[in-house]
Amino acid sequence: MLSTKVLCNLVNRTCVVVKKVAVIGSGPAGLAAAAQLNYAGHTVTVFERDEKPGGLLRYGIPDFKLEKWVIDRRVQLMEEEGVQFVCHANVGVNVNVNDLLREYNAIVIATGSTVPRNLEVTGRDADGVHFAMSFLKQQNKRVDGSDPLANAAIESNILPDQLLATGKHVVVIGGGDTGSDCVGTSNRQGARSVTQFELLPQPPASRSEAMPWPTYPMLLKTTTSHEEGCTRQWAVNTKEFIKDENGKLKAIRLVDLEWKASADGRPASFTEVAGSEREIPCDLALLAMGFLHPQFEGLLEQLEIERDERGNVKASEKQYQTSLPKIFAAGDARRGQSLVVWAISEGRECARRVDEFLNNGSSILETKDATILQAFA
Numbered sequence: 001m002l003s004t005k006v007l008c009n010l011v012n013r014t015c016v017v018v019k020k021v022a023v024i025g026s027g028p029a030g031l032a033a034a035a036q037l038n039y040a041g042h043t044v045t046v047f048e049r050d051e052k053p054g055g056l057l058r059y060g061i062p063d064f065k066l067e068k069w070v071i072d073r074r075v076q077l078m079e080e081e082g083v084q085f086v087c088h089a090n091v092g093v094n095v096n097v098n099d100l101l102r103e104y105n106a107i108v109i110a111t112g113s114t115v116p117r118n119l120e121v122t123g124r125d126a127d128g129v130h131f132a133m134s135f136l137k138q139q140n141k142r143v144d145g146s147d148p149l150a151n152a153a154i155e156s157n158i159l160p161d162q163l164l165a166t167g168k169h170v171v172v173i174g175g176g177d178t179g180s181d182c183v184g185t186s187n188r189q190g191a192r193s194v195t196q197f198e199l200l201p202q203p204p205a206s207r208s209e210a211m212p213w214p215t216y217p218m219l220l221k222t223t224t225s226h227e228e229g230c231t232r233q234w235a236v237n238t239k240e241f242i243k244d245e246n247g248k249l250k251a252i253r254l255v256d257l258e259w260k261a262s263a264d265g266r267p268a269s270f271t272e273v274a275g276s277e278r279e280i281p282c283d284l285a286l287l288a289m290g291f292l293h294p295q296f297e298g299l300l301e302q303l304e305i306e307r308d309e310r311g312n313v314k315a316s317e318k319q320y321q322t323s324l325p326k327i328f329a330a331g332d333a334r335r336g337q338s339l340v341v342w343a344i345s346e347g348r349e350c351a352r353r354v355d356e357f358l359n360n361g362s363s364i365l366e367t368k369d370a371t372i373l374q375a376f377a
């Protein structure tokens, strides 16, 4: 049974003037924010620079981990509920950000953390060294039946080049989720060999004394992609990409590392093991060492929005409001490279703050702090 107060609030809510909200970016943070703001009664338009909505759910995570019909179904439901999606809309490039500021009552920046960490060693310019996302995005487009090179030019980290692992010795540099997705994709494309480098030593399979409950445990993660076939090299550093006479990558020089632990038992510093330098054959190297921050050029620079010390859009985790009053930020663009669950959570929480901003501090949207009924209690 709804209390009288809840009913009054809901009735009052129907008198609220509908506001227009622009969500920039259609990854999990943008989708979650858009769905909630639409649910709150606002007119929501999602601007996405790529061909289709979904962000890294569609173009980063491979189909063997997340089939894309799941995103299509969700987007279709949102469209039927009234959310408008505008694709090929690169805000700050072919969509003028000042037009959005004029036309919308609030804006949510959910543009992700897209600038990849580079590896500046000798031979980095070899033909055959690429960022992981260039490789993964192309494959996701191929599987989708679209042109793997479409839209490549507008993204600084995507090269207009067909990247395939077929018949190649592939080395994936970086041991996280992105690296693991490169391993699975390389195997599916028929790589000759797949090796994955990790700077850190191999973690234990279960909690050690250095990581007692409830601290976050650094445990060995073996994904289905690893199980499908891959040589994992732990505590190694890349010294050089070795080219042939035509500038093509032919090998990688690596070295073993000896790690010293800090007082709490976690790996803290390393030295190279003398005499351990060696070469392994490689004609495709994929850099999967994480992402630094959102792209500055275009949207963020034009807005002159404040950024935090890591380069992410500055906005508090409680308020999600940026240095510009009607602009909010959520997901990887705000918190840095993270996880899908965090992006969804941030999108929902941010929507609540946007709704409050548009409705003089009141909102019918749930937050982590209050369910819909508590919000009106």
Ligand SMILES: Cc1cc2nc3c(=O)[nH]c(=O)nc-3n(C[C@H](O)[C@H](O)[C@H](O)COP(=O)(O)OP(=O)(O)OC[C@H]3O[C@@H](n4cnc5c(N)ncnc54)[C@H](O)[C@@H]3O)c2cc1C
Residues within 6 Å of the ligand: 024, 025, 026, 027, 028, 029, 030, 047, 048, 049, 050, 054, 055, 056, 057, 060, 061, 065, 089, 090, 091, 092, 110, 111, 112, 113, 133, 136, 177, 178, 181, 298, 299, 330, 331, 332, 333, 337, 338, 339, 340, 341, 343
């Ligand atoms: C390869 C890979 C595998 C991953 N695997 C996992 C996993 O298994 N589990 C997990 O939890 N997390 C995983 N992650 C992390 C997860 O995908 C991200 O944390 C999450 O997608 C972030 O969501 P987001 O909405 O903030 O940003 P994104 O998903 O990055 O979406 C941002 C969107 O904004 C768009 N955009 C950017 N700039 C503009 C602009 N100016 N105008 C219009 N649109 C713009 C982009 O095109 C993109 O669609 C993985 C990440 C990668 C790269």
